[in-house]
Amino acid sequence: MEPLKNYPIRFQQDVVWGDMDAFQHVNNTVFFRYFEDSRMAYFEKAGVMEFMQESGKGPILASTQCRFKAPVSYPDRLTLAGRVETMGSDRFVMKYLVFSDKLQRIVAEGEGIVVYYDYQASMKCDIPSAIREAIVTLESECGNQAGGFE
Amino acid sequence: MEPLKNYPIRFQQDVVWGDMDAFQHVNNTVFFRYFEDSRMAYFEKAGVMEFMQESGKGPILASTQCRFKAPVSYPDRLTLAGRVETMGSDRFVMKYLVFSDKLQRIVAEGEGIVVYYDYQASMKCDIPSAIREAIVTLESECGNQAGGFE
Amino acid sequence: MEPLKNYPIRFQQDVVWGDMDAFQHVNNTVFFRYFEDSRMAYFEKAGVMEFMQESGKGPILASTQCRFKAPVSYPDRLTLAGRVETMGSDRFVMKYLVFSDKLQRIVAEGEGIVVYYDYQASMKCDIPSAIREAIVTLESECGNQAGGFE
Amino acid sequence: MEPLKNYPIRFQQDVVWGDMDAFQHVNNTVFFRYFEDSRMAYFEKAGVMEFMQESGKGPILASTQCRFKAPVSYPDRLTLAGRVETMGSDRFVMKYLVFSDKLQRIVAEGEGIVVYYDYQASMKCDIPSAIREAIVTLESECGNQAGGFE
Numbered sequence: 001m002e003p004l005k006n007y008p009i010r011f012q013q014d015v016v017w018g019d020m021d022a023f024q025h026v027n028n029t030v031f032f033r034y035f036e037d038s039r040m041a042y043f044e045k046a047g048v049m050e051f052m053q054e055s056g057k058g059p060i061l062a063s064t065q066c067r068f069k070a071p072v073s074y075p076d077r078l079t080l081a082g083r084v085e086t087m088g089s090d091r092f093v094m095k096y097l098v099f100s101d102k103l104q105r106i107v108a109e110g111e112g113i114v115v116y117y118d119y120q121a122s123m124k125c126d127i128p129s130a131i132r133e134a135i136v137t138l139e140s141e142c143g144n145q146a147g148g149f150e
Numbered sequence: 151m152e153p154l155k156n157y158p159i160r161f162q163q164d165v166v167w168g169d170m171d172a173f174q175h176v177n178n179t180v181f182f183r184y185f186e187d188s189r190m191a192y193f194e195k196a197g198v199m200e201f202m203q204e205s206g207k208g209p210i211l212a213s214t215q216c217r218f219k220a221p222v223s224y225p226d227r228l229t230l231a232g233r234v235e236t237m238g239s240d241r242f243v244m245k246y247l248v249f250s251d252k253l254q255r256i257v258a259e260g261e262g263i264v265v266y267y268d269y270q271a272s273m274k275c276d277i278p279s280a281i282r283e284a285i286v287t288l289e290s291e292c293g294n295q296a297g298g299f300e
Numbered sequence: 301m302e303p304l305k306n307y308p309i310r311f312q313q314d315v316v317w318g319d320m321d322a323f324q325h326v327n328n329t330v331f332f333r334y335f336e337d338s339r340m341a342y343f344e345k346a347g348v349m350e351f352m353q354e355s356g357k358g359p360i361l362a363s364t365q366c367r368f369k370a371p372v373s374y375p376d377r378l379t380l381a382g383r384v385e386t387m388g389s390d391r392f393v394m395k396y397l398v399f400s401d402k403l404q405r406i407v408a409e410g411e412g413i414v415v416y417y418d419y420q421a422s423m424k425c426d427i428p429s430a431i432r433e434a435i436v437t438l439e440s441e442c443g444n445q446a447g448g449f450e
Numbered sequence: 451m452e453p454l455k456n457y458p459i460r461f462q463q464d465v466v467w468g469d470m471d472a473f474q475h476v477n478n479t480v481f482f483r484y485f486e487d488s489r490m491a492y493f494e495k496a497g498v499m500e501f502m503q504e505s506g507k508g509p510i511l512a513s514t515q516c517r518f519k520a521p522v523s524y525p526d527r528l529t530l531a532g533r534v535e536t537m538g539s540d541r542f543v544m545k546y547l548v549f550s551d552k553l554q555r556i557v558a559e560g561e562g563i564v565v566y567y568d569y570q571a572s573m574k575c576d577i578p579s580a581i582r583e584a585i586v587t588l589e590s591e592c593g594n595q596a597g598g599f600e
């Protein structure tokens with residue numbers, strides 16, 4: 001699981017039977033739920049939701065994608081991983097991995113672009129410095145530069 | 151579709167492929183989504199959500215059940231139906247039906263108990279009279295007594 | 301967690317952020333997914349799915365219900381529990397519990413009636429004796445009579 | 451709705467209350483369900499599923515992405531649209547649009563790469579000519595070249 005090593009978010013989640021579709025594999029939409037689980041875990045570690053409640057500035061998912069590498073089926077235990085790969089002034093790019101215990105391989109890779117938004121002003125805004133620093137710290141703890149900031 | 155006739159809420163919804171599970175039938179949890187769709191359509195007609203925003207008094211689902219009469223599969227067009235069967239002082243009972251166009255039969259029947267709650271006071275409350283009257287009107291338009299009020 | 305003690309199925313599952321609805325609580329349909337997770341874990345322990353592949357005889361969920369005792373929100377860790385309470389000739393009744401770590405209480409209780417079906421013959425059938433024995437064993441290991449068979 | 455005109459698949463679907471998440475907007479994963487609905491409707495028109503049952507050759511979703519243009523909330527009526535933009539020897543690229551009746555604008559755009567797979571041989575295969583022709587016909591009916599085939 002080399003490539004998972006430098007992801008600040010790594011946790012296990014069992015595949016749920018009901019997430020399989022009529023083709024008897026985990027449905028494609030569920031992988032975006034996995035990504036969301038990683039994203040929310042990351043946000044919690046970086047204090048994103050607390051900051052949003054105080055300041056009215058929070059993240060919006062602007063786009064996301066997934067490459068499906070192998071079908072997943074119940075029962076299996078997955079490792080979900082998330083990291084911030086690059087940061088711009090008002091946005092950052094997250095990378096996600098899904099690793100299957102049963103298949104012993106990465107079964108899906110994804111990305112998401114997260115934009116910062118000022119809900120009071122109803123417009124995009126810069127990533128607040130408290131959040132930016134939290135992200136840099138989380139990434140550097142995993143040996144990442146977390147940025148090559150734009 | 152005789153039995154649907156006296157349901158104030160009746161609308162059609164196509165079965166979605168991804169709602170089927172690995173047994174190639176619509177998953178049991180989805181029927182509770184269908185019930186929720188009927189419940190929300192009813193709430194809209196009775197002004198429940200608007201009243202909640204003004205008054206802080208709104209509905210809570212206390213319990214629900216479903217009897218599955220026949221398996222449903224994609225493609226199919228369903229008729230979802232909802233009505234209020236009885237009202238007490240602080241709660242009412244909803245009945246739901248799901249009718250399959252393809253099978254030409256009722257495929258699921260359900261019930262839900264909805265309790266009124268005062269979110270300001272953090273306690274149960276009586277059904278507001280505006281809501282009670284709206285429900286009586288909706289039901290009587292379908293020839294229902296909507297009550298045999300407890 | 302006294303009442304969980306005599307449930308053969310007990311496992312933990314973290315609440316997923318995306319399972320909350322616009323009322324900021326875990327949506328009612330998700331509790332039936334939790335019940336399904338317990339049911340599938342039970343089926344696995346009792347060899348239900350393997351037996352079905354060999355014999356063409358398997359379980360069908362005939363009805364299910366849930367009583368919601370307290371709203372659940374992210375983040376939280378739930379304990380999901382399942383047991384077979386009574387068995388008839390061609391059906392058994394499962395009981396489900398959902399316990400919240402954060403609230404330190406049972407947040408939902410449910411039941412489901414599972415009927416045995418012979419997919420070859422397209423009709424109901426008796427619970428196969430291998431399955432019946434597996435259930436009795438699982439329940440007796442938790443001190444349950446698992447039956448008072450009808 | 452100019453841009454929808456040259457999509458062979460166009461159908462309406464009401465937003466479901468329960469598809470909103472705790473941010474009170476339709477959750478990001480649901481847009482991939484919308485895309486799947488368009489894809490399945492396209493597959494039905496092109497005879498993809500029937501051909502798969504006869505031949506054992508069928509489609510696999512290799513990757514997908516979505517750009518979220520505006521948040522969607524209940525109630526709303528969406529138009530879901532899908533088309534095949536390009537075809538290679540063993541794959542084609544689908545484009546998806548989601549148009550909001552309430553906002554009168556496109557709220558999401560997506561893409562998916564669909565690869566043909568021979569389930570008997572357990573390997574990728576060329577798009578069967580019957581399917582290729584059905585796609586060309588569907589696209590040309592909308593004035594599309596459906597290809598600029600690689």
